[in-house]
Amino acid sequence: MTDHPSDGPDPARLEALEKRLKEVKRSTEPAPRVDVQMDQANMAWRMVIEMVSGLGIGFGIGYGLDVLIGTQPWLMVLFTLLGLAAGVRVMLRTAEEMNKERAAAPAADEEGK
Template sequence: MSNHRSDEPDPERLAALEKRISEVKRAREPAKPQIEDQMSQANMAWRMVIEMVSGLGIGFGIGYGLDVLLGTQPWLMVLFTLLGLAAGIKVMIRSAQEMQKEAAATAADEEGK
């Protein structure tokens, strides 16, 4: 006769069940960071678009304002819009470099774990 009563839980079966549950949880964990990575990439893309549009808008505004004041339409507007485009591209490149450095640091941290 076993020293295990039928109304008490079997410790071996409970240990096996806990092991299976932890394996399933580990199998599901990588899906979460993937969604966060996608959201992070979308935020980065929007940031770059906003930086580009801001550069163009500010350049256009300054050029148009100077054209109205000086009566040189549309030359300063065209010039400052192009300068705004160049500034927007420069800021976008700088942001991309920052994001790349952050991604490299994150990858290095995860390798160190």
């Protein structure tokens, strides 16, 4: 058998085909979807969960200590209030984080241009 140029792949044609495939792929890829309202809803749920978990954990610790020590309802009230304070503190930290991300987003868009 003799080697003919048509027996092997042509590198120039393969490279041209790869370029065309990349262009088609790029044009058909959906743009990344950024849903601001959904992001805000997720942050709101996160804050609610942080508040409720702080209250629940404080209540549980207080109730458990009240049952063990027999000081009902004083420790339960105290730890529920401490849980409320902890929940508010974590919520404020989350809000601060969200504000930093919002402030950083336009700056990142400016750099990308």
